[in-house]
Amino acid sequence: MADFKWLGHAAWLLDFGTAKMIIDPFLDKNPSSAVKSDEVSGLDYVIVTHNHFDHIGDAVKIANSNNAKLIGIFETVEELKKAGLKEELATGMNIGTYVNLGKAEVALTYALHSGNPSGVVIRCNGIVAYHAGDTGLFGDMKLIGETYKPDIAMLPIGGFFTMGPNEASMAAQWLGAKVVLPMHYNTFPGIQQNPEELKQMLAGKAEVPILKPGDTYKFQQG
Secondary structure, three states: OEEEEEEEOOEEEEEOOOOEEEEOOOOOOOOOOOOOHHHOOOOOEEEOOOOOHHHHOOHHHHHHHHOOEEEEEHHHHHHHHHOOOOHHHEEEEOEOOOEEOOOOEEEEEOOOOOOOOOEEEEEEOOEEEEEOOOOOOOOOHHHHHHHHOOOEEEEEOOOOOOOOHHHHHHHHHHHOOOEEEEEOOOOOHHHOOOHHHHHHHOOOOOEOOOOOOOOEEEEOOO
């Protein structure tokens, strides 16, 4: 079992019981954030999908205060070291395969965006979770599905900068995830969407819980 707490925008707090991590922690300056950076504790890992402000957010502050490894594309992590990230916490990777980080395995994947983009796959206690980061639809999502077989996928639906509900529906089917959690919408005027559209498109194909910032989805394997 694992808890997936949506903190607003693309920020998620994942708790696998034996490992706890935050992804894209845009909190303190996020108008829709459910928590602030000072409230986040007990983390093992901080993951950033790319170097845009609304994804890096408070990553350096949170990693340093939690003594948590900060994971991301190599160049992005190098930039964050210049911004004050402790050297011993810097874990710059690249797109390739799973890396065993001790309490969890993490793989970075392709994403179609700007800003040194990536998606991230996390495998822990037999559960595989995929966070797409900011991305448009791309055909190799089929390969991500075939290679990593995610149980649960966090997908952007806001449009303008990323996929909208229609593209996210196609991505979800290519990925084959049992559960799809929409994200990256309704934070700013340009990315207003109705997540119920995605839920309707995936009816009978995947579960689509509609969360509010601060809500937690409990994933039970099997």
